[in-house]
Amino acid sequence: MAEAGIRAGCRAYFGYPITPQNELLEYMAAHMPKVGGIFIQAESEVAAINMCYGASAAGARTMTSSSSPGISLKMEGISYLAGADLPTVLINVVRGGPGLGNIAPAQGDYFQATKGGGHGDYRMIVLAPATIPESIELVMLAFELADRYRVPVMVLADGMLGQMMEPVLFPEPVDPAALPAKPWAITGARGRRPNRISSYFLDPAELSARNVKRQRRYQQIEEQEIRYEEHETADATLVVAAYGSVARIARTAVRMARSEGIKLGLLRPITVWPFPYSPLRALSRRVDAILTVEMNAGQMVEDVRLAVAERAETPFYGKLGGLVPTPKDILREVKRYAS
Numbered sequence: 001m002a003e004a005g006i007r008a009g010c011r012a013y014f015g016y017p018i019t020p021q022n023e024l025l026e027y028m029a030a031h032m033p034k035v036g037g038i039f040i041q042a043e044s045e046v047a048a049i050n051m052c053y054g055a056s057a058a059g060a061r062t063m064t065s066s067s068s069p070g071i072s073l074k075m076e077g078i079s080y081l082a083g084a085d086l087p088t089v090l091i092n093v094v095r096g097g098p099g100l101g102n103i104a105p106a107q108g109d110y111f112q113a114t115k116g117g118g119h120g121d122y123r124m125i126v127l128a129p130a131t132i133p134e135s136i137e138l139v140m141l142a143f144e145l146a147d148r149y150r151v152p153v154m155v156l157a158d159g160m161l162g163q164m165m166e167p168v169l170f171p172e173p174v175d176p177a178a179l180p181a182k183p184w185a186i187t188g189a190r191g192r193r194p195n196r197i198s199s200y201f202l203d204p205a206e207l208s209a210r211n212v213k214r215q216r217r218y219q220q221i222e223e224q225e226i227r228y229e230e231h232e233t234a235d236a237t238l239v240v241a242a243y244g245s246v247a248r249i250a251r252t253a254v255r256m257a258r259s260e261g262i263k264l265g266l267l268r269p270i271t272v273w274p275f276p277y278s279p280l281r282a283l284s285r286r287v288d289a290i291l292t293v294e295m296n297a298g299q300m301v302e303d304v305r306l307a308v309a310e311r312a313e314t315p316f317y318g319k320l321g322g323l324v325p326t327p328k329d330i331l332r333e334v335k336r337y338a339s
Helices: 002-007 022-035 045-057 068-083 110-114 132-149 204-224 244-259 277-284 300-308 327-335
Strands: 012-015 038-041 062-066 088-094 125-127 152-158 228-231 238-241 264-269 271-273 289-294 316-318
Touching: 002 022, 002 132, 012 022, 012 045, 022 038, 038 045, 045 062, 045 068, 045 088, 062 068, 068 088, 068 110, 068 152, 088 132, 110 152, 110 271, 125 132, 132 152, 132 204, 152 244, 228 244, 238 244, 238 300, 238 327, 244 264, 244 289, 244 327, 264 277, 277 289, 277 300, 289 300, 289 327, 316 327
Parallel strands: 012 038, 012 062, 062 088, 088 152, 125 152, 238 264, 238 289, 289 316
Antiparallel strands: 125 271, 228 264
């Protein structure tokens, strides 16, 4: 993910150590200077996110990374980034919580990522990879989307992806000359009026107008940027909904179920915001149940239930505290709803 960020044109990285994402920080420390980039290990997560604000305002492709408690500390700054319409890429390698929790894989940060987390009416695009190759692809995409819509974009990984190795093929680095122009950036004002970047607007009418404009942009994102994967759903009578590492486990459960004659499919959101409500809604009209499986107490399941609207059963199965479900665990739950 660190190398993908560099190849995507990231030239300003600011972070603070926390397990299980320290390898990302260490890689950036070693490699950013080689490409003429800036690496700063900040004095805190709060400092790191505000450094992102400054570098993004100056037009740089900017990234930070952390794990759950560290992302919580960054939340005020993320709201400021959104309020100033500044593109930044954030990587969250989620660990068990709440509180300090542990360093095992978890998905307890879904609400925080997809429902705001910080204050005010804002959204982040949230991308959820399931493999290391896809992590590379989605980090590259994150920079593109951040610049296109002028929003923070989060890559929502977890401790399993953060500590996993898989073979990959890296794409060629982006051409710096091909990066989008940023006429809004603070780059000096010779020959033009100075740009102003702020999230501070005391006039309610002005702040309202800016928020309305931003909400229209979010609506455009929902119309154009939904990404998801369906696996073995064409004839399915039951479907598992899962994202990230759990989805790759669920694929094995699908194979096991079908070997026993159970017509199980999988729907995997790749963007967890914007969420793929429409494909889930379509599936709910022809399947008996959609089982949501997560490494938490039940978070994405709320979006699944909004999509399904009682057209099918929507049970939930979760593992907490850093425990990871197995394919057999998922298959056992599936059999409870198989006719």
